[in-house]
Amino acid sequence: MNNEALQAILTEQVPDATFDTSGEWLNVQVSVAAFRPLAEKLKKELQFNFLFCLTCVDWKTHLTMVYHLRSTQEGHHLVVKVNLDTQQPQIHTVCDLWRTAEFHEREVYELFGVDSLQHPDLRLLILPDGWEGKNPLRKDFDDPVNMIKL
Amino acid sequence: MYQTTDILVNETANDPMGQMVINVGPQHPATHGVLHLVITLNGETIQKVEPHLGYIHRSIEKMCESLTYRQFIYVTSRMDYLSSHINNHACALCVEKGLQVEVPERAQVIRVLMDELTRIASHELWWGAMAMDLGAFTPFFHAFRERETINDIMEETCGARLTMNYMVPGGVMHDIHPNFQKRVKDFLQLYKQKIHEYDELVTGNIIFQNRMKGVGYISPEDAISYGCSGPVARGSGVSCDVRKHFPYEIYDKLQFDEVLETAGDSFARYLVRVKEMHQSVRIVEQLIDNIPEGDFQAKTKAVLKLPKGEFYQRVETARGELGVYIVSEGGTTPYRIKFRSPGFSNLSILDHMTRGSKIGDLVAAMGTLDLVIPDIDR
Known part of the structure; x- marks a missing residue:
């Protein structure tokens, strides 16, 4: 499936989605509310079965969740982006669709503080106890004892 | 991170047969590094394996x-x-x-x-x-x-x-x-x-x-869903070699095979890696x-x-x-x-x-x- 066909299908599903075709792959930006139904459609109808990268970017004014998807049968790619509020970032989990998201969402939870709703086991994965609320990969994170900045 | 004892107490209370929690690592010869596994056992059968990470996290x-x-x-x-x-x-x-x-x-x-x-x-x-x-x-x-x-x-x-x-x-x-x-x-x-x-x-x-x-059987569907790649996925018959599918440098001009096994068990993954060594030797021979x-x-x-x-x-x-x-x-x-x-x-x-x-x-x-x-x- 080429990018134009994919874009047409996605526009039908999410009319207010914005697209960016400047990069290597088609980028689609959707709202938090539209994300979960879109994810289900991508997995079940559009054969995006491989979530190969899940991460988050802190833009200081907002956070952006980035999902890199690929279809192992069809070979097409898609990057889904969702903007979140910095104060109370919440997004519906996708770990029932792509099981790999379970670990990745836990990682994003502790490093960025993004709450994955309906996640079966949202705990700290890498950081030790007592780190809840301090999110090291946020841009405003500063640790006076264990300096990370060089 | 260390709720191990909580699990032990809670689950033994619910289950009269008695479950046991075993810690493997963070210092254990078989994990080849500081990986901590909290394993819940019922007799000898594994019920849950929980990896605890971060012992060597450098950010x-x-x-x-x-x-x-x-x-x-x-x-x-x-x-x-x-x-x-x-x-x-x-x-x-x-x-x-x-x-x-x-x-x-x-x-x-x-x-x-x-x-x-x-x-x-x-x-x-x-x-x-x-x-x-x-x-x-x-x-x-x-x-x-x-x-x-x-x-x-x-x-x-x-x-x-x-x-x-x-x-x-x-x-x-x-x-x-x-x-x-x-x-x-x-x-x-x-x-x-x-x-x-x-x-x-x-x-x-x-x-x-x-x-x-x-x-350790992994079905092809699970391998894809869990994001497995490399010999782990290829042992389950999932074709995922980046060198073949998305070639970089001169890989598209080289003669080598993507090694696939379909059994999905530990032995299949073993065979994939052993055969991959032969393929790598083939590539080195072509280029040296x-x-x-x-x-x-x-x-x-x-x-x-x-x-x-x-x-x-x-x-x-x-x-x-x-x-x-x-x-x-x-x-x-x-x-x-x-x-x-x-x-x-x-x-x-x-x-x-x-x-x-x-x-x-x-x-x-x-x-x-x-x-x-x-x-x-x-």
Whole structure:
């Protein structure tokens, strides 16, 4: 499936989605509310079965969740982006669709503080106890004892 | 992180048969690194395996945000230290993609040669350690005999045996050592004389086969869903070799096969890695006499600035698909960098693949995931 066909299908599903075709792959930006139904459609109808990268970017004014998807049968790619509020970032989990998201969402939870709703086991994965609320990969994170900045 | 005792108390209270919680690691010979597994057992049967990570987390992603595009590559050698060339390669390729630099052909060939030698060395170590995990100590020495030869070759050209830092944006740091070609050819000759010992010692051993067959089964659907890549996914018949599907450098011009096994158990993953070593030897043979003359590095500016945008580059390491995702704001340092590490995704399937099997099979299943803990923790 080429990018134009994919874009047409996605526009039908999410009319207010914005697209960016400047990069290597088609980028689609959707709202938090539209994300979960879109994810289900991508997995079940559009054969995006491989979530190969899940991460988050802190833009200081907002956070952006980035999902890199690929279809192992069809070979097409898609990057889904969702903007979140910095104060109370919440997004519906996708770990029932792509099981790999379970670990990745836990990682994003502790490093960025993004709450994955309906996640079966949202705990700290890498950081030790007592780190809840301090999110090291946020841009405003500063640790006076264990300096990370060089 | 340490709710271990809570689990013990709660679950024994609910279950009159009595469950038991066992901690494996963080210091345990079979985890090959500081991995902590909390295993819930019912008798001898595994009910749950919970990995606890972070004992060697250095926050490389955060560090990279304050390092320039020339500097950050050196940190990445410390992720998957058995594939350090390939980590450097992924970062160099990603920066080159942003800068749109054409790498000279000589540098491309040297890079692929180094990658494949690294892959052989990494699989050698895994092969020796895997046999050792199952109680056979001798194969470890056989594996290290060949691996040392590769390390010596690397040391001569790169000046290091483990963290090479040889690949830089634009090519390689300096030209290969004058002895490089001769020593690689000597190694190939040695390797071919000795390779039959691997099968005689381990592959054909009936005890080894009985320990490995039918253990740690992964279905192709699960392998994809859990984001597995590399030999773990190929052992379940999922074709996912980045070198074939999304070729970089000169891989599309080379003759080699993607190794696939369909059984999905530990033995299948074992066979994939052993056969991959043969394929890597095939690649090295094709290239070692055909290194083109020319520059080993493209001309690049002293200070690199990537244009505003996002760049993603993936390569095939010895463990699977390594992705480097750079978000650039147009400066000299990345705004955000993410390493999609193959080990992190491969580890996530450990709980699923060992549930219901016996505790004695855990190491036979876990060993074939080929976990490198610094790669998982980053």
